[in-house]
Amino acid sequence: MKSDMADELDRKLIQALQLDGRAPFSRIAEVLGVSDQTIARRYRRLRSSDILRIVGVPPVGYVAHGRWLLRLRCAPGGARNVAAALARRPDTTWVQLVSGGTEILCVVRARSEYESEELLLDRFPRGARIVAIAAQSILHTYYGSPLIIRSMDALTADEAERLRPAPVPEEVDEILDLDPGDQRLMEVLARDGRAGLAELASATGWSQSTVGRRLEHLRATGLLRYYAEFELPYVGLHTAARLWITVPPAELVATGQALAEHREVVFAAATTGSTNLAVQVVCRNSRDLYRYLTERVAALPAITHVETSPIVQNIKRVGALLTQP
Incomplete structure (x- = not known):
């Protein structure tokens, strides 16, 4: 237990x-x-x-034939079945229900040029209630697994160094x-x-x-x-969210590197698409997420737009399919 x-x-x-x-x-x-x-x-x-x-x-940073973030918006009641089908695929990782459970986010690592071209967009279960799909190519990762989740602060500096x-x-x-x-x-x-x-x-x-x-x-x-x-809640981190951020291209590197220094950030990458930075953060609670957005993110001058999508449930991580949604 x-x-x-x-x-x-x-x-x-x-x-x-x-x-x-x-x-x-x-x-x-x-x-x-x-x-x-x-x-x-x-x-x-x-x-x-x-x-x-x-x-x-x-x-x-290993890209094989392409790493993609897929965002799928589903009709009410349809997201869980689609998420479960995506999680069973061998080429998906980090399948998550976000934004109240009507949106799915997953990372796809294409295993062949053919998969990269088709992006898996026409291979969903028959009857899947998908109303919108966006695919964003991951161009460069500023921070991401298997780097450490810095919000824990369990080890002393000496212990960590040893x-x-x-x-x-x-x-x-x-x-x-x-x-x-x-x-x-x-x-x-x-x-x-x-x-x-x-x-x-x-x-x-x-x-x-x-x-x-x-x-x-x-x-x-x-x-x-x-x-x-x-399990993040086990170590006291109860709130996680995806941030979709827009900055001018000339400020992309500086902003991505600045975000990578934030202890709340567990993933930060430059992407294609309507936004050009994809970020995941973990916080102790919603109040800490609010402070992070209004203080640390707000202090980055180049950011012109931020969309915040709370993560409702992780369906699949890197190494395992979790409890069925």
């Missing part, structure tokens, strides 16, 4: 795994001053309750050297980023030593990132 709120050690463990999703429990335990068994027990409880999941994914892994390349535009074994490896890690070497060896047909070397290579070259997915 899920607890209502994380205690200090749970918060520290979650933040530690945001920094390094495959960090040995012994290293986390040493930094936090508890036993290995305590950390392992805490992780198993959070994992079995589906509060926390570690996934191994390509970097957020747990932080070696730096990896920030941007990787294409994955060119993934053979079938690499792809099978990534498929397992997308479900469980802490899968053991034995399980990964079974999936790839490699020896455990080969798996270990390949994991290190993929991570060192920036082709594999580990991301901690967790």
Whole structure:
């Protein structure tokens, strides 16, 4: 059963795994001053309750044949069925119900040039009650997973520094050297980023030593990132929203970089479309969201338009289809 709120050690463990999703429990335990068994027990409880999941994914800047934000507006009562159908697709992530539950947002990563061209727009369930669709190409990411959610502030600066892994390349535009074994490896890690070497060896047909070397290579070259997915309300973050922002093209980079520095921001990217910045923020409550909009966003002089869409429910994250809507 899920607890209502994380205690200090749970918060520290979650933040530690945001920094390094495959960090040995012994290293986390040493930094936090508890036993290995305590950390392992805490992780198993959070994992079995589906509060926390570690996934191994390509970097957020990996575009393959295109990354798209789809916004679908549905007739009343129609959004949940469409969202569920989108969530079952292997090429979608972050399927969310927003704006009172009548709008769906999802990220699509096209796996082929054909998918990129058709944008999946004509492959919805028969009878889907969609009244409007907008597709915005993600041009550049200023901040995004698997970077840390900074609103937690659980670890001290010293603890965070001791747990932080070696730096990896920030941007990787294409994955060119993934053979079938690499792809099978990534498929397992997308479900469980802490899968053991034995399980990964079974999936790839490699020896455990080969798996270990390949994991290190993929991570060192920036082709594999580990991301901690967790329930935001469990750590006291109860309000999330998407912001659709417009700035003049000459101010796009400066504004995107400024937004990326905000601790409330978990995703910020330049996009095509009627707005040119897509942002997701998380806050403790609606009052904090109000303060963020009226103080921090309002202080950015180049912004000419902001549309705010509250996130009602996450249907799918990067690594897992969540409870059916």
